[in-house]
Amino acid sequence: MKMSKKFRSNLLTYGLVIVAFILCQLAVEKVIPGFKMSRSLKGQLVPICVYIVMAVSLNLTVGISGELSLGHAGFMSVGAFSGIVMSAWLVNAFQLENETIRLILAMVTGGVFAGVAGVLIGIPVLRLRGDYLAIVTLAFGEIIRNVMNCLYFSLDGPTLHVGFNNPNLPGKLVVNGPTGATGVDTISTFVMGFVLILFTLFVVLNLINSRSGRAIMAIRDNRIAAESMGINVTKYKMMAFVTSAVLAGMAGALYGLNYSTVTATKFRFDTSILVLVFVVLGGIGNIRGSIIAATVLTILPEVLRAFSDYRMLVYAIVLIVVMLATNSPLLTGLVERIRPKKKTAAKEGEAQ
C-alpha cells in the first residue's frame, strides 16, 4: 500500500515529463496543423531541460540533504567547459563526428569533472553548518568563475594543451580565457535534454527511496539522532552533495554545447540564485515542483516580452504572489477542502 503510494507519485512525475516532451515534439515537428511553437520558445527548449536538471539536482542538496548551497552554477561551469573541450577533442583525436555519442561522452566528462570538484569542495565545506555553508559555497562559485577566466585550452591535433593565464598555446584555442569558448559545435538537442531529465529523475528518485536516501533525510531531520543510530553523517552528506554536483555538471555540458559561444560569466552568482529560486518556488524537497517551477520560470521572461521594459518587474511580482499564495492558510485550507480524501485518511492513521 505504502510503496504503491510513493510509486504512484514517482510515476506521475515521469509521466508529466514524458507527456510534456511529446507535446513539445509535436509542436516542433508541426504534426498537428495550428499547433506549433514560436521560434523564441523553440530556442528555450534545451535551456529548459538544463534548468530542470539543475533544479532537481540542487533540490537533492537543499531539500533532501537540507544544506543551503549557493554555488551550484560553479558545478555547471565545470561541466560546461570540460564538456566543450571533450567534444572538440573527440573530433580532433578520433575524427568522431557522431553528435549523439559526442554529446553523451561530453556530458559524462562534465559529470565526472563536476563530481571531482564536488568532492574537493565537499571535504572542507560539509563540516560547516547553516549560513557558513551557504557563504563558502557562494565563494566557491565565484572562485570557479575566476579560475575559468584564466584558463586556456588548445588542441594541436589530438594533443590537449592547458595554459593558466597564458594564451600562447600551440594549435587551435578551444577555451580562450575571458573570451570563453568560441566556435563551439552546437550538438545539444532537445531529445538529449529530455533523456538527461529522465536520467536525473531516475537517479534522484531512486536514491531518495533507498537506504542511502533515507539516511540522508534522517540527517536533515535530526542530526544528533541520526548519529546515535549509527549513521555516518559526513559520508551521506557527501553522497548527496557529489551526486548533485555530477548531475549539475552533466546539465552544464548540455548547456555549453547548446551555444556557439560560452563565457565563464554566464555561470555567475545570479545563475545559482535563479536555480535556487526554482527549488524554493517549486517546494523544498519536492522534485515535481522543481520541474514545474523551472519550466514556468524559464518560459515566463519570454512570454512577458509584451511588457518590454517592465518585464523583470512583472517577473518579480509573479514570484512574490506565488510565494504568498502557497503559504497562505486561506488557500491551503481551500485546497484541503477540495481534497478531503487525503485529510481523513491521515486522521484515521492518527486515531489508530
Next chain:
Amino acid sequence: MTQIKRKSDTKMVPVPSMAIVPERDIDKAPVLEARHLGIEFGGLKAVDDFNIIIGKTEIAGLIGPNGAGKTTVFNLLTKVYQPTTGTVLINGKDTHGMNTVQANKAGIARTFQNIRLFNNMTVEENVRIGLHNQVKYGMFSGIFRAPAYWKQEKKQHEQALDLLSIFDMQDMADVKAGSLPYGAQRRLEIVRALATNPSLLLLDEPAAGMNPHETEELMENIIKIRDKFQIAVLLIEHDMNLVMGICEGICVLNYGRIIAKGTAEEIQQNPVVIEAYLGKQKEA
C-alpha cells in the same frame, strides 16, 4: 494484565569493584563498565568520578534531582561528549576515541529526553534508519535497483514490522512520525533504538508525559524487551513507581556525583538519598 516481575525477585550480588549485578549475570561479562568517568565544562564538574557496572541482562536505573547530570552521563556513554577523565567499556571494549556512530556500532543505543524522531519520515522509515547498519546495500544498488536492493528492502520491511509489533504499532507504519501522539512517539523511539541491535539500551525518561496506565504498560514492555532480546537497560526516570518497580540496580546522582547505589529497598531507606530529594530536616 500479566504480573510484573518485581525487583524483589532478583537477588543482587556484589562484584569485585563493589558494584552489584543481578545474580543471573554474575558469570557473564558486564555489558557496560564505567570507571572514574568525569567531564568538566569550563571548570564546572558536571559529572565526577562516575562508576557503574551493568550486568548482561540487568535493568538499571539512574535517578537524581533535576540538574544532577543524568543526561550528561548518557551523553558521555554515547560519546556525544568526550569524557575529560575515566573510561567506558562496552562489552569489555574500550570506547576511548570513539564517536557517537562507533559507540552505537559497539552496542549502545539510546532514546532522548526531548523526543528526537525523524518527523518528516514515516514510522516504518524511522525504524528502517535504526536498521541502517543491520540490513545493508550500497548506494548504486539503490539507484540502479540491483537484486540486492529488492532482497534487502524486503528484509528491512519485515524486520521493521516485526520490531514495531513489540508495541503493537504495525498499523501505524505509514503514518508520519511527527503526527503521532506523544506516548506513541516515545515508544517509536524505543523501537528505533532497538533496531540498531544494541546490547545496552539507554532510555532517557521513557515515561515522561505518559499516564499511569501507559506507564504500567511501558514497565511490562521494558521487561518484555529485556527478556526477548537478552539485553541490558539503563533508564533515567522521575516516575518512582517505574524505577522502584522494575529497576534491579539503582544509582543515585546528585551534583554530578554518585551518592548512593543499591537495590530499590536500600535506596528508599538511604538517608543521603532522602536528603537529596527532600532536603535536610531541621534540628529542632
